[in-house]
Amino acid sequence: MGPSLNLDVSASNFTMNNLYHHSERGIDILHNAVALAALHDSGRKFPAAKMPSGNAYGNDAEAPQMVDGDRSVDHYPLASWSCRCGQICHHADFLLGTAGCRVAWWFLFLQTRPRYTCIPWLKAAICRNVEGDPTILARSLQVQLQKLISEPAQLRPIDENQKPVIIVVDGLDECEGQHVQEEILCTIRNFTSQYHLPFRFIVASRPEAHISEVFESPFYCGRYRSVDVEESFKDVKKYLCDEFSRIHGEHRTMVNIPLPWPSPEILKELVRKSSGYFIYASTVIRFIDDKNYRPTEQLAVILDRTSSSSTFDTLDQLYIRILSSAPRQDQLLPVLCAISNFDFCPGTLDQLLGLNNGDARLLLRGLHSVLEIPEKDNSSLPISPHHASFFDFLNNPRRSGTFYVGSSHYQMGLAQSLLSLLAGEFRMDIVNCGSTWEQSPLSFIPFITSLPPRTELLSPIKQLNPDYVFKRYLDLEDFDKFLQWLKKIPGAPADLVELWEDYEYMSFVVKKFPVAKFYTTSNKSSVLPPLDIVFQIPGMPRLLQILILVDTDFPEWHVREIRPLTGLTWDDLKTTICALRPIVGRDVDKIRELAHHILHGSFFGEIYPWPTLCRDLARQLICRARATSSLESLTQ
Template identity: 40%
Template sequence: LHRAIAGDAFHDSADRFPLPRCHPETRTKLLDSLCKWSRGVQPPRSSAILWLHGPAGSGKSAVAQSFCQHLQNDGRLGGSFFSKRGHPSRGNANKLFPTIASQLARLPQCRQSISQIVENDPSIVDRSLVNQLHELIVVPCRQSRLPHPVVIVIDGLDECAGNDVQQELLWLIGNAVSRERLPILFLIASRPEAHISETLADPPLDTTHRPLDIEQSFEDVRIYLQAEFSRIHRQHRTMDTVRYPWPSSQIVQHLVEKSSGYFIYAATVIKFIDDRQFDPCQRLNIIMGSMEDRYSELPFAPLDQLYLQILSSVPIRFHRSLLQILVAIHAQLALTVSDLEPLLELDEGDVELTLRRLHSVISAENKHSSQVTVYHASFLDFLEDSSRSGPFHVGSSQCRTNLSLHLLKAFSCRNGDPSFNRQEKLAW
């Protein structure tokens, strides 16, 4: 069994150091809710699967990590698997169930059963996912006499293998918990990708899971920033002459607003400022844009990499329509999907197909009534800076001119101006 596992996917793996976890005094309500669920206090036990979802950078992994620690302290951690896109083992779906089984085997009630199964059939780790789940997880848990349910935490499902495999994993888990009353619960964390939410809406998952949105929390971001700035002020030798509190409450408020209530922006800011080779005050000034960046390092490189990765997931054939949509979103025109298609002269369905892979950064819940907006204010900053967004830059004069022409044409057509040809599409 050991040869088939991804030990670096454990919640306490050295490979993942430094471990992402919630800062003390943040996400307290969410973690309390998760702990109550794990103990059967809320919601009803029928919710054997909890889907923790939220946009990229909203702190799902930190919540999952902190929850694992709570479970371990409480004696309720069955196993964990923290996926990572492109990683040879953490991104390999075939290692998921063997990895979970190896952790379940630490429990005295499951150890003998799992050992016997692997000893009788060593090739089980090379079999199909359905066989692995049944033999390595379902059978041992069914035979065990666990005093209480244990929780299996799967973080980053959207980063594991491909879409089809992710859907298969969900269906297999949902089918297993719906057919038998097993002493196991599943917390599955992922971005709100369309194929995942659609799978969870179908039987048997529609009745066995409960969605839990990782909400924005401006106050939690404020607590995190204030605590981290205080630590930097104490620890950096260059800060001895800087008066405390540092920085001002106005600067902290500005950063909180920029974060849109999500931790990725705040964490990126702190990571950039907390560099022992530079003066924290100068680094903060770079962030605030009040002085020229004399360094080659870009403050938001990790954030940019994340946004580029998400945008690049859109198939090339949709890149033209993607740029048009991004320009319109950046202009904050408060339009719905139904508004965008005629305005940008796109074929029906093009906007939905283009945005299908962007649910982690762009909100477009209802085609006719919901405005297409971004989750992170930092995403708009990224789009308008050509050095950061590259091919997805929306601030060029050509982009602005094209959008203006589309708006003018739409307005003129609505008012019956014959000088505009309704059949002639504008080129981008």
């Protein structure tokens, strides 16, 4: 019996005694020392998604290491090590022992296949080094890499036509300690720069800030390529289609369910929610494929966001683990509530929540794995989730627990902050937040009306800047819902209700009048008062002419775009438009008749299309375009 080799991993209170004989083979020594659960196909790992044949896939659960057996050996992940399989695998001490053993095992397997007889030289060299000095497995990371990777590889004559061997390091972010993760990356970089090695390292990891900083440093400049293997919507769709087809064929209860199942719309929604991540798709399939339930009912549960099932346990555990490690959680949760409801850039978040400049970035620094946070050079871009399911998680109390941001406390706080922000001076950075109308902060009306009518919202509502109210096109139903909601607030001031009734009527007129010119009037006798009365209203002739000239093919031309062309203040514009209420009200025929008179009347000696007014408007629009262009260039 030879000496014992003690590997003391004190950080996890774990000690492993490896006994070996002097006559023991290197492959056996490696096998005894390896963390078996770290192998990519280990049965000790969490279950992975079953992927379509012949493709390599990457997601938050598995690295891109599933390869069709018919492919060339040069494409095999000959060394594959995972940090995702429990406590003992989180330590860098196991990395190279596992990688070396994985390389050796692959070549031992390949020895039985004649077409690969040119490969076993690496296996032999690794085993020989371990047999000569078994203490390699207890040495530093640098020594292990040199003895188990660099030196064996250098024994082989350089062949420029030889394709590189792939070494996959899966889940680097789960290796214990940031300094260990950084050490692994630096060690790999050092050896690949010092030696001509026939290897390519694939590091699969969440984009944690410290890992991204290493890759973006001058140390790695030009020596790596970032590949987002997770954005694989087509592969996810194919996977879901194949699996749904299999489920439909295997489950007896599906005999009378017509194809296609599920419908293309539902399939599209599931693909969208996956954001290209197999971790979501595989979780969905495992849940629906439960033989104890009808797949149609299971799918209905998936589509129900309020479900209390444990469908997403694997995904939720990942999210909870990430969020639990974030500091200042009392400040973080309002931030998460804001970005789960609206698109906000980091700088606007600071102002929204009364944070110091740059605090939003600091609060979210540890969440780069679940959130796309724009660089400072692109600070106008909104924060968005890598996974669409992340926001679903945050808004489901049964799934997110203490990280639930859909409570009335957080929602009401966000409403007050948002209304206060929109009460200030008009700012384009707020307008530009939101890749879609639904996610824009300017879509606050549907959000507000989703909350209980509370008196604490009255004051910020009254102070709202009309520029924000009318910046985006609002459906008249939105105004109606808001008015109904506003009237339910105990003690809602009559003047505030009247103000929003005026806003709604302004929107109605600006929406209906431009299209009235395309319709003929009815044969009914005129019920309009003399036009002299209409045109005596200050600002009315110019307003109606401008409305006639507005191109209705551009719905974003709404009340806010009309106001500067009239030269009126908001109060004056409101007074002018609402003066039409007793004249035409909501009678479409009256509006068409008024438009007809405008089109066929003479104003200041000119008839439609009023050349002087058109030139005036053209000059205004050119000046506005130049001003906007200059502003954008200053902010870029």
